[in-house]
Amino acid sequence: MSATIKDVALRAGVSTTTVSHVLNKTRFVAKTTQERVLQAAEELNYAPSAVARSLKVKNTKSLGMLVTTTLNPFFAELVNEVEKCCYREGYNLVLCNTDGELEKTNSYLRMLTQKRVDGILVMCSAYDDSLFSSLIGQRNLPMVVMDWGPSDDYVDRIQDNSVKGAHLAIRHLIEQGHKRIAYIGGPLEKLPAKQRFDGFMEAMEQADLAIQDDWVIESDFEFEGGKLGMRQLLSCSSLPSAVFIGNDAMAMGAMSEAQLSGIKIPQQLSVIGYDNCMYSAYFSPPLTTINQPKERLAELAISTMIERIENPRQEGKMIMLEPNLVVRSSVAAVSTK
Amino acid sequence: MSATIKDVALRAGVSTTTVSHVLNKTRFVAKTTQERVLQAAEELNYAPSAVARSLKVKNTKSLGMLVTTTLNPFFAELVNEVEKCCYREGYNLVLCNTDGELEKTNSYLRMLTQKRVDGILVMCSAYDDSLFSSLIGQRNLPMVVMDWGPSDDYVDRIQDNSVKGAHLAIRHLIEQGHKRIAYIGGPLEKLPAKQRFDGFMEAMEQADLAIQDDWVIESDFEFEGGKLGMRQLLSCSSLPSAVFIGNDAMAMGAMSEAQLSGIKIPQQLSVIGYDNCMYSAYFSPPLTTINQPKERLAELAISTMIERIENPRQEGKMIMLEPNLVVRSSVAAVSTK
């Protein structure tokens, strides 16, 4: 079917070694020989087989990425950044959506192991700790966990400081004069949701603000969940003046629902989100939110990954990234009474 | 590092052949032997090397996907569906964002070729026709083009009938009593943009409606482009009563911009989009739009791909999918005068 190194060698009148060396620039070859080889390769439209090469050199220059779902815009943006970094470093990215299913996660983990990817980026919620640790322990497969995922002494973790982010959000609301603050968050078993919740509670406490029980709602980080959360909130006997929503996707659903009920944002209800997804600048009104440094996150994930590939046996480290507030128009100032 | 088939054979006290056969179930092996092998594999945590296997059997069970950018929610959703299908069929998906750069496209094409992917899904705008056709012609690499991409007699194309979709959109506006209709579309060198534009023109003509020159705006299919397009539209001396926007991302930007200028949607301006991205149900107001059957598109792409992998030499076929209207709340009825 396609030309092999042997064909090229034959056509150039040299040995396969020489061909290999000129193609990989791994030792000196006389200029004229080089040219002959290059030309032969060109003429035959030769593309070296990475699979044969991988078998020999024991690396594949590809990474697997396990992610719950790229339907969530935040993940989509993160994947995008990760892909960019991979490209820059000469790696391929194998995208694996787990859809939160253990079955699919395990199955992908097996596939990736067999395909001998050089490492796995993990950003998913349903997982099988024992499987992961057997991969890390026995096969010594490099793994870096972004956002959330299994914990282990030997994986690197790199995450957003969501407690701080939640503080930022609440403090901003308070500075704008809000006292009656609600919260719609993600499922508490996911780390970032938990952290944002904790941050919310802490910040409220520090400001001596009461937390009304039916104003804190646990949802699912999805559009529809935000919508439902808002509906629930609107059914409360008294309404808050502001709501902190655990991610931008839910914020979108929530705003849509509120506006459908004739509530004006931000005049009647201020909204602050989390993630700073690209599109949150295009909500009506544009969403004030907490920015996660997605580009940095991806860069750090990949550079950590590569470092670990080159130097496998080392303690796992944990890197924390600092979020920041981005003010747009979904939070109104309230006259402090 | 990791166990090989030989280790398993040794431990089970059989030959590698036997191991291979019990693992692949490719011929009968005595039950007791099977058990011994399985147990040995289990104990060694054996994972067969797909790279060695691929070298021998000449397929990799992975597909490459070239896409301009997954930042666009429509592509993100499509990639998601494609990934699902791949998983179902036992394939891995290598994600390649080209960012519209020829350089990156070519570079990825080379990588994918070397990695010996079994086929390539193409959905990108910047391409090098000669490179593609050399891949198809010489290496006989299966390729299916979704949405837009290079044309060739030997690639399969599967696309949305965007002319029809545009008709659907315009007819809906007309049925709701609109006569003053504007258009904000994508770059005309992209096939879907061209088709939607043509459909728009045709439908307007068929309804004997005048097309006001400064009401047709060519933009870029991105959020920001929609915003800019709307700004331009709003600067016109007279305003339309409705606008057809070439995709949902632009629709979002456009609606945000219009609402920022105090224009009420749909009371003062009706908006209809294209794509039916997941989140368009959560705009305020929820977006009336043309639905592209993304799931079908992905399914057809993959099944066509697999068919072509199994049966390489055949004429390229072209499959057209029919869009449909989904009515939400961004188009208001207008009293026909």
Place this chain on the structure above:
DNA sequence: ACGTCTTTTATTGTCGCAGACAAACTTACA
């Protein structure tokens, strides 16, 4: 006991490439 089947296992070469090792071929200088 012998040959003939059938069932089960072993041997070996192959896929395409890389690299350890080494050979051939120059040139320089005694």
Place this chain on the structure above:
DNA sequence: TGTAAGTTTGTCTGCGACAATAAAAGACGT
């Protein structure tokens, strides 16, 4: 002209799995 040093290229083995072929072990009839 011989030898050491330097330059350039080649031979050969093995990565891990698969499969074609060969071989061994039972089963059975005569």
